[in-house]
Amino acid sequence: MPRDAAVMRLVGLDPALASRYPHEFSGGQRQRINIARALAPEPEFVVCDEPVSSLDVSIQAQIINLLEELQRRLGLTLLFISHDLAVVRHLCNRIAVMYLGRLVEVTERERLVAHPRHPYTCALLSAAPVPDPEREAERTARREVLEGDPPSPLSPPAGCRFCTRWMRRRGIDCARVEPGLVQVETGHHVACHLHAG
Amino acid sequence: MPADAEGTAARAGPLLEVDDLHVGFNSREGSVHAVNGVSFAVTGRETLGIVGESGSGKSVTALALMRLLPEPPARVSARVVRFGGLDLLAIDERAMRRVRGARLAMVFQDPMTSLDPVMTVERQLAEMLLAHRICGRDETRERARALLDMVGIPEPGTRLRAYPDELSGGMRQRVLIAMALSCGPELLIADEPTTALDVTVQDQVLDLMRRLKREIGMAIIWISHDLGTVAGLADRVLIMYAGRVMEEAPVRDLYRRPRHPYTRALLRSIPRLDGGRSAALHAIEGMPPDPERLSVSRTLPTGRRPLPRAAPGAGNDRPPPPCRLLAPRRAGCTGWNRDLR
Ligand SMILES: Nc1ncnc2c1ncn2[C@@H]1O[C@H](COP(=O)(O)OP(=O)(O)OP(=O)(O)O)[C@@H](O)[C@H]1O
Ligand SMILES: [Mg+2]
Numbered sequence: 001m002p003r004d005a006a007v008m009r010l011v012g013l014d015p016a017l018a019s020r021y022p023h024e025f026s027g028g029q030r031q032r033i034n035i036a037r038a039l040a041p042e043p044e045f046v047v048c049d050e051p052v053s054s055l056d057v058s059i060q061a062q063i064i065n066l067l068e069e070l071q072r073r074l075g076l077t078l079l080f081i082s083h084d085l086a087v088v089r090h091l092c093n094r095i096a097v098m099y100l101g102r103l104v105e106v107t108e109r110e111r112l113v114a115h116p117r118h119p120y121t122c123a124l125l126s127a128a129p130v131p132d133p134e135r136e137a138e139r140t141a142r143r144e145v146l147e148g149d150p151p152s153p154l155s156p157p158a159g160c161r162f163c164t165r166w167m168r169r170r171g172i173d174c175a176r177v178e179p180g181l182v183q184v185e186t187g188h189h190v191a192c193h194l195h196a197g
Numbered sequence: 198m199p200a201d202a203e204g205t206a207a208r209a210g211p212l213l214e215v216d217d218l219h220v221g222f223n224s225r226e227g228s229v230h231a232v233n234g235v236s237f238a239v240t241g242r243e244t245l246g247i248v249g250e251s252g253s254g255k256s257v258t259a260l261a262l263m264r265l266l267p268e269p270p271a272r273v274s275a276r277v278v279r280f281g282g283l284d285l286l287a288i289d290e291r292a293m294r295r296v297r298g299a300r301l302a303m304v305f306q307d308p309m310t311s312l313d314p315v316m317t318v319e320r321q322l323a324e325m326l327l328a329h330r331i332c333g334r335d336e337t338r339e340r341a342r343a344l345l346d347m348v349g350i351p352e353p354g355t356r357l358r359a360y361p362d363e364l365s366g367g368m369r370q371r372v373l374i375a376m377a378l379s380c381g382p383e384l385l386i387a388d389e390p391t392t393a394l395d396v397t398v399q400d401q402v403l404d405l406m407r408r409l410k411r412e413i414g415m416a417i418i419w420i421s422h423d424l425g426t427v428a429g430l431a432d433r434v435l436i437m438y439a440g441r442v443m444e445e446a447p448v449r450d451l452y453r454r455p456r457h458p459y460t461r462a463l464l465r466s467i468p469r470l471d472g473g474r475s476a477a478l479h480a481i482e483g484m485p486p487d488p489e490r491l492s493v494s495r496t497l498p499t500g501r502r503p504l505p506r507a508a509p510g511a512g513n514d515r516p517p518p519p520c521r522l523l524a525p526r527r528a529g530c531t532g533w534n535r536d537l538r
Contacts, residue, residue: 056250056422058481061466065480083396090468090478113470127400129425130471131464133448136429139471145404146397149365165397 004040011036011066031055031063039070047079052087064091085124089113094187097121100153100161103181107188117190119166160193211238212416213262213384216277220254220261220440223270231257233440239384244410244417246431246448248424248463254440255420256306259386263303264293281383299329302382304373306389311373312361318345318372319357322379329380344375349405367398371405378409386418391426399426406430424467428452436460 005015011032017025025033031051038046048067052060068091071078082088088095089109096106097120105118116122126143130136148165151157157164163174173193181191220232232254239245249255260266261273264285278285280301285293305311313321322344323337332340338357345353348371361369370390377385387406391399403426410417410430419430427434427448434451436444436459444457455461465479 057424057463057466058250061468061478061480064468064478068477084468085396086468086470089470090474110474123397125470127397128470129400129403129423129429131424131428131467131469132452132471133428135471136425140404140407140429143400145401149367149398150395 004036007036007040010039010070012062031059032066035063035066035070039074043076045077045079047081049081050083051080053082053084060087067091085128097124100150100156102161102178102191103189104162104191105189106181111188117184117188117195118162118192119194120162123165160191162192212241212243212281213239214277214279215262216275218258218261218275218278219273220257220266221272223272231440232261235437235440235442237435237442237445239416239418241383241416242414243433244419244431246427246434247418247420247437248422248427248434249437250422253437255422255437256388257440258437259303259388259418259420262386263297263301264290265297295329298325298382299380300383301386302377302380302384303386304370304377304388304390306392311376312369314361316360317357318359318361318364321372322357322376325376325379331380340379344379345372347378347409348372348375349401350375365398366394367401370394370402374402374405374409378413381413382415384416384418386420388420389422392421392423403429424452424464436463 004018008015008018013029013032013036017029034051051067052063055063064087067078067080070076078092080088080092085095089112092109094107095109095112096103097112097118098104099120105112105116105121112121113125116125123144123146126139127146130139146165151161151164157175159173159175159177160179166174177193179191179193179196181189182196184190184195215238216236218232218235219230222229222231235254235258237245247255247258257266261271262278262280262285264273266273273286275286280296283292283296285296288296316324319338319341322341323334326332326337326340327334341357342353345356350356350368350371356364356368356372361372364372374387374390377387391402394402406417406419407430409415417430419427421427431448433445433447435442436451436457438459444451444455444460446456451460452464455464459481462479462481466481468478469475
């Protein structure tokens with residue numbers, strides 16, 4: 001199957017490996033095969049659901065670089081789902097942050113990292129440990145630790161779903177009325193009573 | 198740390214000393230060389246971070262120190278494993294039981310394997326306290342409540358009556374830490390205690406560990422594959438690869454001036470949120486060698502060659518170069534002497 005061979009090569013695999021069993025591949029190779037499979041029908045739009053979260057960092061970097069290169073070469077549109085904000089910031093042009101099944105903030109990547117508006121986005125950004133001892137000490141001195149655990153998605157809190165974990169809620173509104181996603185600036189949407197205009 | 202405390206620690210020698218630890222497993226298919234000559238020391242009040250990719254031998258090292266690997270199939274040997282003056286590999290199991298959980302405690306990678314699902318939190322804590330004669334039966338409730346309070350569990354009186362599956366992941370991890378601390382250990386081994394948690398909950402647990410470190414002043418071995426959590430917690434860091442120590446350095450040196458090419462590659466392979474966005478990540482091609490194919494040859498390889506990374510199926514029986522002692526820090530690999538000036 002020449003088409004398969006081309007796709008295998010595209011994701012950096014030797015087409016001779018095509019006859020191997022899945023358990024004979026490494027985690028990174030298996031992920032490359034998954035990507036090859038998704039690309040075989042020549043889609044315009046690919047959904048990647050946590051494609052790197054189970055991989056070691058050295059192999060995660062291979063897959064991220066591969067996705068970036070494929071996106072450039074094939075002009076793909078990617079929806080990349082991940083719990084790792086640093087990975088998303090590296091790979092994606094725009095970022096949508098979700099909490100308990102709702103979008104809470106959507107904007108361009110550098111804007112999200114530099115000027116987050118939603119308190120949950122702020123918490124996510126400031127909770128990520130930094131691989132640098134001095135900057136990590138600065139981070140832990142500055143940030144507020146978010147209280148509690150995420151509530152069960154089966155019985156989300158009334159009103160704003162984030163209100164049980166946010167200490168400076170705005171009185172009654174937050175616990176009763178669910179905020180909608182509103183545009184706070186061109187291309188920047190936030191669902192929070194603090195930014196309801 | 199006050200100068201006199203440091204002096205005492207130095208005079209008394211390290212709390213834990215491990216020299217040339219080897220752990221293998223025999224199986225029908227052959228033998229796995231999981232840990233191949235690991236050496237390190239931990240002094241009182243110090244936090245040692247152990248970092249390595251999956252399968253590099255972090256958990257097996259910890260389990261061997263706790264003497265929790267059944268032999269056979271495991272084979273554990275070392276020149277020295279000394280903890281607080283005791284030869285941990287030589288003492289009998291009765292003596293080891295007095296050490297394990299009391300002076301040397303561990304928080305395991307999988308929280309559910311170390312909590313009994315049909316026992317309340319109070320009973321599990323009470324059994325620990327009674328087994329090690331920390332207090333009498335009439336005091337266990339008060340002690341248990343104080344322990345939960347110490348690890349930041351709200352309403353500790355209510356949580357004492359809870360069963361493990363009634364607790365959230367973050368709460369469970371706190372209970373495990375409370376259990377590990379119940380006998381006031383001199384050394385706590387924490388094996389990836391935050392890996393399964395959400396980043397915001399992980400941050401709470403990291404905060405707790407930093408507070409405990411400050412307040413209790415015990416020594417900690419913090420095992421993780423995440424260079425981020427280690428940066429804020431460890432005083433010294435060990436980088437492991439294929440069951441060997443690749444580099445050991447004080448935390449700032451390791452991140453600022455990594456000597457071993459593998460350490461450098463690891464640091465450059467992680468996307469970051471601080472600073473500007475990096476243009477491309479540094480990928481390390483291939484994957485770590487299969488421990489079943491590693492030979493245990495201890496001869497130092499000569500000449501310059503890359504770190505062995507294997508394609509699965511492709512035979513790779515060359516061990517990565519072992520660590521040589523280079524005061525005041527160490528970086529393994531002779532082929533990279535250029536980098537070790
Ligand atoms: N009981 C066992 N029998 C055989 N092999 C084992 C056993 N336990 C561990 N190993 C092997 O020893 C090697 C080291 O395993 P270890 O659990 O120490 O890795 P690790 O560094 O803790 O990885 P992770 O980050 O995934 O937890 C692995 O190749 C593993 O498959
Ligand atoms: Mg492990």
